[in-house]
Amino acid sequence: MISGPPSLRRRLLAFLALPMLGLLTFNTLLAYYIALHYSNRIHDRNLTDDTVSFAQMLSTMPVSSDLSPQARFLIEYDPDGHRYFNVDSSRLGTIAGNADFSAYAPSQDCSGTHPALYEGELNGQQVRMSTVCTQAMNDPQDQLAVTVAESMADRRQRAREILMIVIPLMAMLALGMAALVWFGVTHGLRILTPLTSRLAQRRGELAPISDADVPEEIQPLISTIDGLFARQAEMITLQNRFIADAAHQLRSPLAGMALHVDQALAHGDPESVREALQNIRRLNQRTARVSTQLLALSRAQTVPETVEALDVSELVPQWVGMRVPEAIRDGIDLGYLGPQQPVRILGNGALLHEALDNLIDNALRYAGADATVTVGVQALDDNDVELYVEDNGPGVPEDVMSRLGERFFRAPGTAASGTGLGLAIAHEAVEHLGGRLGYLNRPGGGLKVSITIPLLKGP
Template identity: 70%
Template sequence: MMRGRPSLRRRLLAFLAVPMLALLTLNAFLTYYVALNYSNRIHDRSLVDDTVSFAQMLDTMPLTGDLSPQARFLIEYDSEGHRYFNVQSRRLGTISGNADFSAYAPSQECAREEPMLYSGTLNDQRVRMATVCTQSADNPDDRLAVTVAETMADRRHRAQEILMITIPLMTSLIVCMTALVWFGVKHGLRILTPLTNRLARREGELTPISDADVPVEIEPLISTIDGLIHRQADMIAQQNRFIADAAHQLRSPLTGMGLHVEQALAHDDPATVRESLQHIRRLNERTTRVSTQLLALARAQAVPDTLQAMDLGTHVPDWVGSRVPDAIRAGVDLGYRSDEGPWWIEGNAALLQEAVDNLIDNALRYAGKGTTVTVGLDLHDFEVELFVEDNGPGVSAEVMQRLGERFFRAPGTSETGTGLGLAIAREAVDHMDGRIAYLHVPSGGLKVAIRIPRLKRP
């Protein structure tokens, strides 16, 4: 069973409604507690008043016998429960009563003049008791402890009545608050309407959507979307650049191959046909090289920034060794030089190998036969330098300024090339927060140095 789509409105209401219900429950408990406390205070005051009245009534009655039925009814009557009483003389003991108050011995505490309030248990019921001490009318030397106790039923009943009155009021308040929250959330989310309309009017634009009307609460989301749009725009720009570069670089060799094919078809002379085929082969090799270099440049531009610790001292010798056969065919002495490592950096081995291959390829192609090309490692402050140095003819200061531009080739050179090798190396090094420097060699030639921040501990 598929789950419904998430709703921001429902989520906001849930986050608000659940706490409000919890607060309603908590408020009900607090209301009952406050009401019970208030009921106890009112009943305690009434109990003391009744006890005082009872004691005053005893002053007009002889204490030689039990209370009259009328007096007992007045003191025992309670509409919600039952009342107990006890009259105890310090000298004569219990004179009258309807319950056993011996556990509380109120007559022993008749030194106090003010009424006493305390709780206890009579006949297995929780009761609240009030004791008033008074002088005996029959004997001035005797003191009476008049105690009246009532059950707690009436107190709890009054508290429940107060609670039943407040619950509908609180429920109505919660319902009204929920309606207001619903209205507020519904109309508050309309602040997103201008942003929605602005996006709906867009047609193929890849510009940031942040604006002054974007609410602060969704600014992180909009910033994330802007970042995604920026990356998408960069990717499309790279694709368009690749298409334009491919069209620019492949147009000439493809046109040349077409002309030589027409020439071969127009002549029956085997020598002319052979010459045309040789031209077609060279143009095909050039086309293959251009395609390979363009793909390498595209990979260097689009590869994700996945970096990991690596020791160049263990990688670079292998990369140089794999190019020795090419150096032998080109008549160049290719070697490797470095001090003791380790040479730790945070980089991408595939990208860095692509960069080194292109630098070695440029050196083998343009240094000339009989020259020496050295690949090595060195330290410069907090950077590791990976360099490719040759003792060839070098380049002029004007040409040095343009090295690394795409499709730029030094004028006057007889070697074929695409002008992409140094551009590929620069793109690869940029992914590792590195930089490329082009330097003149004192003895002649060119040194291309890749400098990457040094990683002290892998």
């Protein structure tokens, strides 16, 4: 069964209605116990008053084995049910009564001056008893223990009657509260209307949607949406920049190709066609390299999805080995210098390889023939590790050092071909890895470019 989308209104009402239902049930039970307690107090007072009155009446009458009809009627009469009594003489034993209370010691205890109240069971039903002591009229040495008992059923009946009066009132209160809760939730959710209207009126805008009218409770959600909009805007900016860069960098090679094709078609002789084809091949290689570098820059500008523990003391020598054939072809001494023990960082392997490979490529391209290029790994301290590429080439003028890493920037006087994107790619990649890129001219000549990344501690 397919259910609909979750409803905030239903969820709020459920969270409010269920506690209210539990509170109503608790209040009902509490009201019953309060009513029962009140009913017991009233009945206990009446019971003790009747017991004292009966005892006072007996103290003015001679002790005999039976009571007068008037006295028996007075004590047995109960408008709510049947009443039981018992009169015990300390000298003669039980002299009157309609029930046996011998099982209850308090009926024989005349040490107290006030009526004693207690509960017991008589003829299979629970009763409440009251005992009071008085002296016999015709025998000062004789004490009478007068016990009067009544059923507990009428007490509970009174409590239920009170509860039946209270329940409709509580039900009306509960309905009123439910209506108020429904109105409050419905009216309270209208505070989202301005935000919904602003979003509905947007046409592709990615500006933040937070404003003064946004409720505090949904600020985390709005902040998350604003962060998503910011990332989307950044991605769109990167895409637009990539398109602009590609158009700018590919325009010249494509225009040059077209010019050489026109020259070859215009002259037609084999030498002109050969020269045009050579120039077209050179421009095609440049175009391919620019395209590759632009794609690498686009990848480097994207935040990596996965990170993992990387042992750079094992990976960097492998990456350096991949460029050795090229270095040998160009007459460059490319080597590695690093520790034997593991040096671990937390990052994305592909992104780190992209950054370091561009630094190696820059060194091989600009250091010159017969140069020495060293790629190294070293732990700076307990917190950072440094991956560096240094050469003994001409270096970079100090006045342009701050511009290294800008897209399409190349130091003046550079004879080697390039796109000016290598250091920009490395800069973007290292930034997403949480590291930093540094440039330093060596005292004896040459340039050192370093990647500093936090060291991964622990096993």
